Amino acid sequence: MTQSYPLAWPDGWVRTPHYKRVDTNRFSTTFVKARDQLFDELRKLGARSVILSTNMALRNDGLPYAEAARKRITDPGVAIYFTLKNRPMVMARDEFQTVHDNLRSIGLAVSHLRGLERHGGATMMERAFSGFAALPPPSNAAPRRSWRDVMQLTEDFEPHPETVDLRYRALAKKTHPDAGGSAETFAELNNARSEALQACK
Numbered sequence: 249m250t251q252s253y254p255l256a257w258p259d260g261w262v263r264t265p266h267y268k269r270v271d272t273n274r275f276s277t278t279f280v281k282a283r284d285q286l287f288d289e290l291r292k293l294g295a296r297s298v299i300l301s302t303n304m305a306l307r308n309d310g311l312p313y314a315e316a317a318r319k320r321i322t323d324p325g326v327a328i329y330f331t332l333k334n335r336p337m338v339m340a341r342d343e344f345q346t347v348h349d350n351l352r353s354i355g356l357a358v359s360h361l362r363g364l365e366r367h368g369g370a371t372m373m374e375r376a377f378s379g380f381a382a383l384p385p386p387s388n389a390a391p392r393r394s395w396r397d398v399m400q401l402t403e404d405f406e407p408h409p410e411t412v413d414l415r416y417r418a419l420a421k422k423t424h425p426d427a428g429g430s431a432e433t434f435a436e437l438n439n440a441r442s443e444a445l446q447a448c449k
Contacts, residue, residue: 251435398440
């Protein structure tokens with residue numbers, strides 16, 4: 249299962265040593281702004297089931313704690329998992345010393361790759377994105393639960409943003425680490441919420 253927190257770095261992606269990370273606020277951005285720009289680019293791309301994975305602890309509403317978003321953390325790596333034309337994809341970045349700079353870097357990369365399609369190169373864009381295909385999980389990995397199972401919703405439930413958020417808040421009170429839950433269970437709930445909201449569209 250891909251988790252939002254802690255960081256689920258993709259297999260096969262080389263890590264940047266901490267002493268080689270770029271120490272600069274190159275993009276003059278914030279976590280929320282960089283995240284929203286990246287998600288907007290992925291939406292335009294047609295990506296589905298988007299999961300952002302970082303080492304930033306999340307609040308009950310799925311946003312990072314304010315102090316976590318401001319301070320530097322030991323591992324500021326970012327991985328974004330999504331499906332594109334029913335194929336699992338992943339992009340990751342850890343060259344910069346802040347999460348928001350790594351986020352913005354990925355957002356700009358997606359924007360530039362989308363530029364191939366805008367200029368008549370749909371085939372070139374598809375070939376470019378084929379390099380981001382996610383490696384399959386180990387054969388002994390436990391099967392991932394559906395968002396309906398995680399959020400304890402029946403198959404006939406018609407997802408709507410308001411009802412999804414109501415259900416999410418109720419379950420977050422039990423699964424959040426601060427409420428006696430675990431990081432893994434809360435990450436699973438956050439992933440389920442993201443998928444449920446995607447199903448609303």
